Amino acid sequence: MLKLSKDDRKHLREALISGFRTYSSLRIFVSDNFDFRLDEIAESRATGVATDNLIEHFEEGSEDGDVADLILALYKERPRNPAVQKLMDRLQAFLEQRLVLEPSSQEAISLLFELPEPYDDRQLESFLPRPLSYEADCGQLLRGLQQCANAVCKVSFMDRPTTGTGVLIAPDLILTNYHVLSEQIVQDQSQLAEKARTLLFEFGFVxxxxxxxxxxxxxxxxxxxxxxxxxxPSQLDYVLLRVEQNIKSADYIKPVPIQSTASLLSPNNELNILQHPEGNVMQVSLSASGVVQVLPSKNRVWYVNRTQGGSSGSPCFNKNWELVALHHASMSRGFGSVREGILLSSILDDISRASNVRIG
Known part of the structure; x- marks a missing residue:
């Protein structure tokens, strides 16, 4: 846990006030990054007083995190602010060692899985992205988002608050996790279909x-x-759903191409995930070397990209933005969490037999 000196605390206070000059902007920052409201802890709406209360809240330790979580969130929101940069320079040695994976607070279902041998926590931690040094090729990122983002949707229900993520892989077919549709295995297909009819697919939620x-x-x-x-869930944890035909009238929504020749993943490879974490607007999780291990015999891939509840069913792409896996689970470790995805190659045969999905 990070312990602030008197000077560090002063610089953190200055950075917060410089980054969020009004109480309302500071309140939005807190609500966007943490599971509590600034109004719950602030003794006053004066920005300076509320800032002091916020720092004290994290220094005292709580389920919301510690002061390092506050600093990392501040850097994420205001990376170019001079006062924030000055603070990061002071604390960089410590913060570069911090895990930046976010907790999976609202996964639709808790799925257990065994991690690959012989990795221990220290070895797994070596795969973690470094937030202060990660670089991405802007052109490649832009091309990937243009090709894939419009095919990703938020999956929600008309009768319950659970959310997930899905991806369009044909003009009227969406792929997501089985456990997003139902936490329990439903043997009666008519009952499962009835559950599916309560789904809603939201495209362009940005x-x-x-x-x-x-x-x-x-x-x-x-x-x-x-x-x-x-x-x-215990097998391939997927469901392929047919969407109403009027989706074809939305000309910006194009399916993600399915490539049987997609580049195979290996440890330390890049992995990109498009998702709707916590049911929020679409976000992209990039990892320069986040793949831990790939086990085709078990149809699984392990990685350390950020995900949260609502990310279940998210499409995982390799560095060339080819669809390679479907995110489905997270496991807590001593240093944070490791994620598990279902390899797309293990699903392709089922999909091709049951539908007219074009596989390149």
């Missing part, structure tokens, strides 16, 4: 542009036969 709200396009499953094929 952050606002120029303060203009962006309304997602929402579609429902096909009413008669919404489930094309599926496999329970």
């Amino acid at each position: 952050s606002e542009e120029h303060n203009i709200p962006v309304s997602p396009d929402t579609f429902k499953p096909e009413a008669t036969n919404p489930i094309v094929c599926c496999s329970p």
Whole structure:
């Protein structure tokens, strides 16, 4: 745990006030990054007083994290602010050792899995991304987002608050986790189909542009036969769902190409995940060397990219933005969490037999 000196605390206070000059902006910062409201701990709406209360809240230790979590969140929000940069320079040696994986606070279901041997916590920690030094090729990132982002949707329900993420792999077919649809295995296919009819698929759910709200396009499953094929969580944990036909009228929504020749993953490879964590707007998780191990015999891949509840069913892409896995679980370790995905190659045969998905 990071212990602040008197001077460190002074610099943190200055950085927070410089980054968030009003109480309302500081309040938004807290609500966007933590599971509590500034109003709950602030003794006053004066920015200086509220800032002091916020620092004290994290220094005293709580389930919301410690002061290093506050500093990392501040850096994420205001990386170019001179006062923030000055603070990071003072604390860089400590912060570069901190894990930046976010806790999986609201996963739709708790799935257990065994980690690959012979990795221990120290070896696994070596795969973690370093937030102060990561670089991404802007052109490659832009091309990947242009090709893939519009195919990703938030998966929600009309009758319960659970959310997940899905990806369009054909003009009217969405792939996500089985456990997003149902936490329990449903043997009666008519009952499973009935669950599927309560789903909603929200495409284009992204952050606002120029303060203009962006309304997602929402579609429902096909009413008669919404489930094309599926496999329970203990096996391949996927469900392929057919969407109502009017999705084809949204010309910006294009399916992600399925490549049987996609580059195979190896340890230390890049991995990119498009997701709707906690049911929020779409986010991308980049990892320059986040793949821990790939086990084709078990149809699994392990990695350390950031995910949260609501990320279940998210598409995982290799460095060339080829779809290679479906995120489905997270396991806590002594230093943080390791994620597990289902290799797309293990699902392709089922999909091709049950549908007309074009596989390149």
